[in-house]
Amino acid sequence: MTHRTHTPAHRPHTPAVTRLHPRLVVSDGPRAIDFYRTAFGAEEIERYTGPEGRIVHALLRLGDTVVAVKDADEGDPAPPSLGGTPVIMALDVTDADAVAEAMLRGGATVVYPVADQPYGQRGGRLADPFGHLWMISQTIEDLTPEEIQRRTDAMFSS
Known part of the structure; x- marks a missing residue:
């Protein structure tokens, strides 16, 4: 058998990605869906349950x-049974303060308070009642990548 090296012209076919979405495991699916509906304006697209009514899959639309x-x-397992989660959901919104307030009313906790950030965003980080982390941010200043890097460098040099 001959081993063939793949050059760019002979690259094997790579299947196209048709969708990528996070799958949030929670301790109380119906309550989580209500939380996401209230805090983020999520729309439930589909829901499938097992024999005891537990959610095996629900799909929610948040914006696009x-x-x-x-x-x-x-x-x-849900994040609390693992001691937390290393994944942070980044959510760009039109009003970070309003979304954070809605999350707090629903039982979220503040990890980092919403504030103006030097990289042109107003945002913060909250943990939802199910252990998932959400970085909420809105653009407040249009900056070039160079300006953002300069401000990031200054942030870490102080």
Whole structure:
């Protein structure tokens, strides 16, 4: 058997990605869907349940994005049972303060308060009642990539 090296002209076919979305595992699916509906204006697109009514898959639309939600089980633990999550959901919004307030009313907690950031965003980080982290931000200043890097350098040199 001859081994063939793939050059750009002989690259194997790579299947196209048709969709990528986060799948949030939560301890109480119906309550989580209500939270996301109230805090983010999420629209429920579909919901499938198991024999005991536990959510095995629900799809929510948040703006132009979809997020799946499912109840935790023995194969898919929720963040609190793992001691937290290393994943941060970045949510760009038109009013970071209003979204943060809606999250807090629904039981979220502040990790970093919403404030003006040197890189041209107003934002902060909150943990939802199910252990998922959300970085909420809105653009308040149009900056070039060079300006953002300069401000980032200054932020870390102080």
